[in-house]
Structure formats: C-alpha cells, structure tokens
Amino acid sequence: MKNKIYAGGDEVVADVPDGASIMFGGFGGAGFPNNLIRALARRGTRNITAISNNCGSGDNELGILFKNKQIRKAHASFPGPTANHFQDCYGAGEIELELMAQGILCERLRAQAAGIPAFYTTVGVGTEVAKGKEERVVRGKRCILESALGADYAFIKAWKADRIGNLIYRKAARNFNPLMAAAAETTIVEVDEIVEVGALDPEVIITPSIFVDRIVQVPGR
Amino acid sequence: MKNKIYAGGDEVVADVPDGASIMFGGFGGAGFPNNLIRALARRGTRNITAISNNCGSGDNELGILFKNKQIRKAHASFPGPTANHFQDCYGAGEIELELMAQGILCERLRAQAAGIPAFYTTVGVGTEVAKGKEERVVRGKRCILESALGADYAFIKAWKADRIGNLIYRKAARNFNPLMAAAAETTIVEVDEIVEVGALDPEVIITPSIFVDRIVQVPGR
Amino acid sequence: MSKQRLTREQIAERAAQELPDGGCVNLGFGIPNLMSNYVPAGKTIYFHSENGILGMGPRAKPGEEDFDLVDAMKVPVTVIPGAAFFNQAEAHMMTRGGHLDVAVLGAFQVSEKGDIANWKVPGTKGSGGIGGAMDIAVGARRLIVCMEHNARDGAPKVVRQCTYPLTAIECVKAIITDLAVIDITAEGLLLREVAPGFTPAEVQRFTEPRLIVSENVPEMRLAAGGM
Amino acid sequence: MSKQRLTREQIAERAAQELPDGGCVNLGFGIPNLMSNYVPAGKTIYFHSENGILGMGPRAKPGEEDFDLVDAMKVPVTVIPGAAFFNQAEAHMMTRGGHLDVAVLGAFQVSEKGDIANWKVPGTKGSGGIGGAMDIAVGARRLIVCMEHNARDGAPKVVRQCTYPLTAIECVKAIITDLAVIDITAEGLLLREVAPGFTPAEVQRFTEPRLIVSENVPEMRLAAGGM
Numbered sequence: 001m002k003n004k005i006y007a008g009g010d011e012v013v014a015d016v017p018d019g020a021s022i023m024f025g026g027f028g029g030a031g032f033p034n035n036l037i038r039a040l041a042r043r044g045t046r047n048i049t050a051i052s053n054n055c056g057s058g059d060n061e062l063g064i065l066f067k068n069k070q071i072r073k074a075h076a077s078f079p080g081p082t083a084n085h086f087q088d089c090y091g092a093g094e095i096e097l098e099l100m101a102q103g104i105l106c107e108r109l110r111a112q113a114a115g116i117p118a119f120y121t122t123v124g125v126g127t128e129v130a131k132g133k134e135e136r137v138v139r140g141k142r143c144i145l146e147s148a149l150g151a152d153y154a155f156i157k158a159w160k161a162d163r164i165g166n167l168i169y170r171k172a173a174r175n176f177n178p179l180m181a182a183a184a185e186t187t188i189v190e191v192d193e194i195v196e197v198g199a200l201d202p203e204v205i206i207t208p209s210i211f212v213d214r215i216v217q218v219p220g221r
Numbered sequence: 222m223k224n225k226i227y228a229g230g231d232e233v234v235a236d237v238p239d240g241a242s243i244m245f246g247g248f249g250g251a252g253f254p255n256n257l258i259r260a261l262a263r264r265g266t267r268n269i270t271a272i273s274n275n276c277g278s279g280d281n282e283l284g285i286l287f288k289n290k291q292i293r294k295a296h297a298s299f300p301g302p303t304a305n306h307f308q309d310c311y312g313a314g315e316i317e318l319e320l321m322a323q324g325i326l327c328e329r330l331r332a333q334a335a336g337i338p339a340f341y342t343t344v345g346v347g348t349e350v351a352k353g354k355e356e357r358v359v360r361g362k363r364c365i366l367e368s369a370l371g372a373d374y375a376f377i378k379a380w381k382a383d384r385i386g387n388l389i390y391r392k393a394a395r396n397f398n399p400l401m402a403a404a405a406e407t408t409i410v411e412v413d414e415i416v417e418v419g420a421l422d423p424e425v426i427i428t429p430s431i432f433v434d435r436i437v438q439v440p441g442r
Numbered sequence: 443m444s445k446q447r448l449t450r451e452q453i454a455e456r457a458a459q460e461l462p463d464g465g466c467v468n469l470g471f472g473i474p475n476l477m478s479n480y481v482p483a484g485k486t487i488y489f490h491s492e493n494g495i496l497g498m499g500p501r502a503k504p505g506e507e508d509f510d511l512v513d514a515m516k517v518p519v520t521v522i523p524g525a526a527f528f529n530q531a532e533a534h535m536m537t538r539g540g541h542l543d544v545a546v547l548g549a550f551q552v553s554e555k556g557d558i559a560n561w562k563v564p565g566t567k568g569s570g571g572i573g574g575a576m577d578i579a580v581g582a583r584r585l586i587v588c589m590e591h592n593a594r595d596g597a598p599k600v601v602r603q604c605t606y607p608l609t610a611i612e613c614v615k616a617i618i619t620d621l622a623v624i625d626i627t628a629e630g631l632l633l634r635e636v637a638p639g640f641t642p643a644e645v646q647r648f649t650e651p652r653l654i655v656s657e658n659v660p661e662m663r664l665a666a667g668g669m
Numbered sequence: 670m671s672k673q674r675l676t677r678e679q680i681a682e683r684a685a686q687e688l689p690d691g692g693c694v695n696l697g698f699g700i701p702n703l704m705s706n707y708v709p710a711g712k713t714i715y716f717h718s719e720n721g722i723l724g725m726g727p728r729a730k731p732g733e734e735d736f737d738l739v740d741a742m743k744v745p746v747t748v749i750p751g752a753a754f755f756n757q758a759e760a761h762m763m764t765r766g767g768h769l770d771v772a773v774l775g776a777f778q779v780s781e782k783g784d785i786a787n788w789k790v791p792g793t794k795g796s797g798g799i800g801g802a803m804d805i806a807v808g809a810r811r812l813i814v815c816m817e818h819n820a821r822d823g824a825p826k827v828v829r830q831c832t833y834p835l836t837a838i839e840c841v842k843a844i845i846t847d848l849a850v851i852d853i854t855a856e857g858l859l860l861r862e863v864a865p866g867f868t869p870a871e872v873q874r875f876t877e878p879r880l881i882v883s884e885n886v887p888e889m890r891l892a893a894g895g896m
Contacts, residue, residue, distance in 0.1 A: 028512040076571075103574060116342060118360075120337065127607065128562075175529065198750030202753050248757065250736055251720070300796045348835045396721055427756075
C-alpha cells in the first residue's frame with residue numbers, strides 16, 4: 001500500500017511545480033498550514049494561483065509567498081487588513097484577484113469536491129460580484145450562476161491524522177480545511193500528531209482518508 | 222427558552238396537517254424514525270408528500286403509511302423490492318412518483334438546506350431522469366439542471382440528543398438524517414436518549430441544534 | 443433631558459434587546475460585535491461564527507486563550523454548553539439557508555428598500571474585502587443593521603438609494619442607530635423608537651428618505667447612565 | 670480442457686484482481702458484491718458504501734449483527750481499522766466527485782461506447798428503482814462492469830447500443846464476464862483475456878460489437894478449481 005507519510009515539509013512540497021494552483025486552509029489565525037507555506041517559500045515555486053479566504057498577515061500565513069512574489073493570482077473573500085504584502089503586489093498590478101463572498105467560496109470548493117459543475121445562488125445579486133455572471137430567476141428569486149472551484153493541491157492543517165490520512169481538527173481550526181481536502185487533486189496535510197490506523201473513532205473522523213494524499217507531522221504552528 | 226422536548230410520538234406529530242410534505246430519514250433498515258411514522262399512522266394525516274430514499278418494507282418503515290393510503294406523492298431513489306404497499310398504490314395509479322438518483326436526492330436536500338436554489342449535474346444525462354429537464358454544457362460536460370428539494374417536516378432518527386437538539390447518530394444510521402434535518406421547516410427527531418446540554422462534545426456533534434425543532438425519546442426501533 | 447446621541451455601546455445595548463431567547467444569531471464587525479455584552483439576563487443566545495462555531499461565549503480571559511478557538515474577528519473566544527463545531531461550508535449553510543434567527547451587521551449605508559452597503563468605501567485604495575457579510579445578509583431570517591445614523595461629515599447613512607458598493611439587496615428588516623430604531627416595511631421606513639431626548643422631526647432631519655411616524659413614538663429604553 | 674463458462678463466484682474472483690492496494694472501492698448489487706471475498710492476500714481495500722461507510726469489512730457473523738451497521742444491500746457488516754462514517758451526501762460527494770478509485774457494477778447491457786443500463790428491465794411492472802448507481806457510474810475514476818456475457822435467452826449483453834433504460838453514458842472502462850475481460854478504449858472493445866478454454870473467436874460469437882483481438886489473448890488466471 002502506498003505510503004502517505006513524508007519526512008518533513010520540504011520533502012512533501014518538493015514536486016510542487018511552477019504554475020500550480022493551491023488551496024490554503026485557515027481562518028482567523030487558526031488552521032493555517034504554516035509549515036507547508038514556509039516550505040513552499042523555501043522551494044520557491046512561482047506563478048502560483050492561490051485560493052484562500054485571505055491573503056496573509058504581515059510576513060505570516062500567505063504573507064511570505066506574496067512577499068516573495070510567488071503568487072500570480074488569488075481567489076479570496078477577505079484579503080485582510082494586515083495583508084500588506086498582498087496589497088503591495090495588488091496595488092502594483094502584479095496580482096490578479098478574484099474577490100467573492102466567503103460562503104460562495106466555500107460552496108464553490110464543495111461543488112468541486114462533490115462533482116457539481118455549477119450552481120445558482122441569490123448571494124451577490126445586484127452587487128459587483130455579479131458582473132459578467134449569468135443572471136436568471138430561479139423559483140421566483142433572482143440568482144447568479146457560480147461554478148465549481150478546485151485546485152491541483154490543497155495545503156491544509158489538521159490536529160491528528162492516522163497513517164492512512166483520516167483527519168480530525170481542533171475547534172475553529174477546522175474552517176476551510178475539510179472542504180479544500182476534498183476539492184484538490186493532491187491534498188497535503190500537516191498535523192500535530194500521526195496516530196496508528198484504528199486509533200481514531202470512525203464516528204468522529206471529519207476528513208475521511210479518501211481525501212488525503214500526503215501527511216507530514218511538524219512541530220509548532 | 223422554548224422547550225423542544227415532547228412527551229411522545231403522538232404529541233410530537235399532533236399538528237402535522239393533511240397535505241404536509243415530510244422527509245423521512247433512514248436507509249437499509251437503519252436510522253428510520255419508525256416511532257414517528259407509527260404515530261403519524263395513528264394520527265391519520267392524509268395527502269402526504271413523502272421524500273425518502275425508499276418506500277417501505279412490508280408493513281414497516283413507510284409501508285404502513287402507504288398501506289393506509291396516507292401518501293399521495295413520493296420522491297424516492299429506490300422504492301425497493303419489499304415496498305409492496307407502495308407498489309400496489311403505484312400500480313393502481315393512486316400515487317405520483319418522482320424517481321431520481323440517490324446522490325441527486327441527497328444533493329437536492331443539501332441544496333435546500335444551504336440556500337442553493339438549483340445546480341447542474343452530469344448525473345442522469347442521457348437517461349430517463351433527464352426528461353423535461355434543462356440540459357446544457359458546463360465546462361465541456363453535458364449537464365442537467367436539478368433544483369433544491371425540501372419539505373415542511375423532517376422526521377428523523379438519531380441516537381442521542383441534548384435538550385436543545387444537538388444530535389449524534391450511530392454508524393450507518395446517520396445516512397439521510399442530517400441532510401433532512403437541515404432541509405425542513407420543522408425537524409422532528411426521535412432518539413434513544415436525551416442528555417443534558419453540554420454532555421455532547423462540540424467536536425463530535427453531527428447535527429447542530431439550529432436544525433432541530435422537536436425531540437422525543439422513544440424506546441425501540 | 444439629555445440631547446446626546448447614543449454611544450456605540452448604547453446602540454449595542456438597544457440592539458441586544460431584539461435578540462430572541464434561544465435564538466441563533468450572527469454578529470458582524472463593529473457595533474454588532476459589542477452586543478454580546480448586553481444580552482438581557484435570563485436569555486440564552488447561541489452566537490454563530492462563520493468559521494464554524496455555534497454557541498460562542500465571551501472572549502477568552504487573558505492567559506486562557508486557545509488560538510484554535512477564535513471568532514470571525516480573530517479574537518480568542520470561549521464556548522457555552524451546547525456549542526458545536528463544524529466546517530465553514532456548514533457555517534454558511536446556516537447563513538445562506540435561512541437558519542439564523544437574527545443577524546446583525548454594521549453598514550455604511552442602508553436604503554429605504556433594505557439594500558445594504560457595508561464592504562467597500564468607493565475611492566479607497568486596496569482590494570477591499572467581502573468576508574461573510576453577503577451570505578449572512580441574504581440568508582438571515584431577520585437582518586438588523588447597527589450603525590451611526592450619520593457619517594462623520596454628517597451625511598445620512600439611511601438613504602433613498604445606496605451609492606456605495608452593495609452587499610445585498612432588499613434584506614434589511616430593521617436599523618438601530620444612535621438616533622432611532624427604524625423598521626423597514628412594505629410601506630416604507632417606520633420610525634419605531636427615538637433616542638432619549640430626540641423628537642421624530644429631529645430624526646427625520648438626519649435621514650434622507652421620508653419616515654413613517656405614528657402619533658406616539660416611544661423613546662428607547664436603556665440602562666440608566668448607559669455604560 | 671474445460672469449456673465451462675465461469676461461475677458468478679469466478680467472475681468475482683477475476684474482477685477482484687483489478688482492485689488496487691489501498692484503493693477506495695464501491696461494489697454494486699449482484700456479482701460485484703461477491704468480490705470482497707476474493708481480495709488478493711496482502712492487499713487492503715477500503716470498501717465504500719453509499720449509506721456512509723468507508724472501510725467496510727466482512728459481513729457480521731450470526732449473532733454479532735449491529736443493525737445500525739449495514740451495507741447498501743441492508744446486510745449487517747463490520748468495519749476495518751481506519752474506517753469512517755459520514756452522511757449520505759458526503760458518501761455521494763465521494764462517488765460523483767471522482768474520489769473512488771474503482772467502482773464495480775452489475776449490468777443488463779453495456780454498449781461499445783461504455784454506456785451502461787442496469788436499473789430497469791423494459792416492460793416489467795412496478796416503479797423500478799435507481800439507487801446509487803447513476804452517481805457511482807458517472808463519478809468513479811474507473812468503472813468496471815461484472816456480468817454474465819449473455820442473457821438467459823442467449824442475447825448478447827455487450828451490445829452496440831443499449832436498448833434498456835440507461836444508467837449513465839460513456840463511463841464503463843472494463844467489462845468482466847463469464848467469458849472475457851474486455852477493455853473499452855477510444856478505438857473500441859479490446860479483448861484483454863478469455864475464460865479458460867475459450868478462443869477469441871468464440872467470445873466474438875457471443876458479443877454483438879466487433880472486438881479488437883491481438884495475436885495472443887491470454888486466459889484469465891483463477892484459483893485452481895475455482896470456489
């Protein structure tokens with residue numbers, strides 16, 4: 001059986017190529033795959049399309065990748081007041097940004113994971129995000145059409161993984177991570193702890209192993 | 222604070238009116254709200270629109286409601302080889318049936334729960350279920366348009382509820398129950414056990430209390 | 443009789459009176475976020491956070507923070523008994539799917555039709571950011587806006603038509619400001635309450651669209667002396 | 670040399686050889702359901718059930734049944750270490766979303782383009798039933814059909830065009846029958862293996878569309894004597 005466990009962050013991102021699209025989990029400082037992000041910064045992968053709720057916080061989270069000019073395009077809901085490196089790049093016209101409602105970002109990721117190519121929503125009707133999108137009345141409500149959104153990779157953070165990749169999270173650090181795990185071609189997870197197969201109760205597993213390709217146990221946030 | 226706990230099955234379904242649309246959880250004999258179904262049979266509510274994966278098993282599960290001619294219309298994926306009362310009614314032209322793929326039934330329920338009025342899917346393209354539905358190519362794939370599906374009531378079965386309606390299930394008895402809980406105007410759950418608020422770990426709650434309106438603790442399946 | 447407009451804390455105090463016992467409620471950035479301090483005694487509110495919490499409690503005490511347990515503003519919080527965790531799509535299933543009893547958002551402008559603009563100031567630099575507000579505004583069963591009645595330059599924020607980029611259309615049900623409580627009804631803006639010491643005519647003067655005013659518009663009830 | 674067509678058990682045995690170690694696999698009604706008995710030693714397969722299980726183990730022993738732990742055929746089963754439970758929508762996120770490595774379904778007919786018909790026999794009474802097959806057929810990364818090569822009346826089940834109501838179009842990748850293993854390729858039906866004792870010409874005679882036949886078509890390898 002294929003081994004999913006890698007020695008460390010550098011090994012697990014070693015083949016992520018220039019031009020890759022990558023989803024990054026995390027929200028509000030919780031559940032960010034910071035060790036994977038730093039490994040990606042060391043590797044120097046360029047022309048990344050990033051999908052993430054926000055766009056870094058100073059040099060932290062995605063900040064380091066914007067600072068290094070590794071990201072070419074971002075899909076985000078709330079780049080964030082402390083995303084200074086992103087804002088610098090954005091102001092300089094170096095970055096293409098697709099801004100969207102947070103719940104629609106979630107739903108587009110889930111649609112990708114669930115094999116739903118597109119869906120109608122009332123969210124965004126009459127606003128800037130509706131520009132260029134098909135509008136139509138569904139069941140008496142004005143709706144716009146949104147499409148599935150996935151990526152080559154998901155970089156996510158979980159609390160514990162078993163050796164085949166079943167995952168559990170801690171509290172609000174769950175956020176986008178299970179969605180992105182399911183929406184990627186290749187899902188890479190950093191965890192606090194790897195446990196034996198069978199150590200996680202099947203009732204409480206949040207991300208089943210089917211959605212996880214690579215696991216690294218790394219210390220610290 | 223509104224009390225969600227009812228004395229028994231008869232009390233909890235006492236106001237379910239003729240013509241109500243009702244979703245019924247359960248699959249493969251597991252997770253059926255059998256006590257609620259029997260209470261509904263006793264109450265005699267008529268002209269029900271039923272949404273359920275299947276249509277009863279002999280006199281059990283939904284069988285009793287078809288036997289009593291309480292159901293006028295059914296939305297199902299697999300009425301089932303042992304759904305003799307349903308088949309009798311269906312053969313006699315007494316019942317309108319919408320047959321659909323099981324995953325599309327799930328997805329339509331979830332769409333209702335999530336405020337998504339309609340979605341495109343490749344499932345069903347080129348088959349009988351595509352008849353009368355809009356077809357269109359999305360991202361190079363032939364798709365049909367499916368709409369959200371909900372109901373006035375969900376009748377569901379869980380293992381444990383706390384007093385405000387957080388739910389956990391047992392094993393494969395989870396199936397459709399969490400989806401229906403979230404897709405109904407009024408969700409009624411029968412459980413093996415009611416526990417105090419705070420007794421369920423927030424990490425393992427499957428149906429948060431926001432989706433549950435009424436709870437009965439009833440013995441037996 | 444005082445002629446002071448309400449403080450932000452007092453707006454939050456008044457708005458908290460709108461929360462139903464046992465209700466599931468999302469509070470947005472700004473003034474709404476202050477409301478959790480003013481839940482009337484005896485009421486339990488299940489506060490929802492779009493990052494996957496139902497049943498948020500007070501902020502964590504210094505030294506007791508768990509940085510995996512933060513609200514949508516990145517602040518370490520606690521949970522109350524009966525809380526649940528879930529993922530962000532499930533959190534927005536709750537917002538968009540019509541499961542929140544009440545949501546309260548801040549705003550730059552609210553129109554008389556209930557349109558809300560709260561995510562972008564025209565002409566400012568940077569990308570702006572939407573966050574969860576669009577889903578929350580569209581989906582909440584009852585959407586309340588808490589804001590100052592007028593901008594710093596005195597411009598009315600309750601307007602005929604929003605000029606700022608919209609968050610969502612025709613969704614606000616009530617507006618609570620430092621001058622008034624206003625319901626948005628099919629007939630128009632109904633002045634429900636005025637701030638202590640203010641008259642309906644004074645409130646009208648600070649408001650762009652015409653207010654519907656009944657014979658007796660009561661004053662808001664607030665704790666003596668406020669906060 | 671035996672000239673017997675394979676038994677249903679032998680079809681299942683041959684099909685089980687297609688399952689990748691560590692793979693996530695859904696087995697449909699009928700012959701596919703027998704495959705779990707023939708997983709080659711040393712391989713671990715995570716069997717998926719659309720009612721919300723990944724990691725199904727063998728059927729429960731008599732007296733040890735848990736009727737909350739059943740497969741999609743209502744049979745009490747067990748789970749293996751590493752199993753997980755989830756709801757039915759999440760189960761079909763796995764089917765439709767392209768997450769299953771392999772799915773194996775039974776069928777009434779398979780066309781040379783990979784169309785499958787497996788849910789309804791024309792002219793039969795009753796409502797029929799679809800179940801999970803449409804989502805599974807559309808979404809599995811590799812869809813294999815296991816069936817008898819011919820109907821009871823001898824009619825070919827590998828056909829140019831399905832005449833039975835379709836389950837899904839252009840999705841079957843391989844067909845394993847009591848006579849042959851056939852891959853469905855862009856060029857057409859490629860005869861990969863024949864049942865022991867049968868020649869490609871004999872298989873062609875029982876098959877409606879033309880088969881692509883290479884010079885040496887090997888015989889299927891099965892345990893001596895079958896089951």
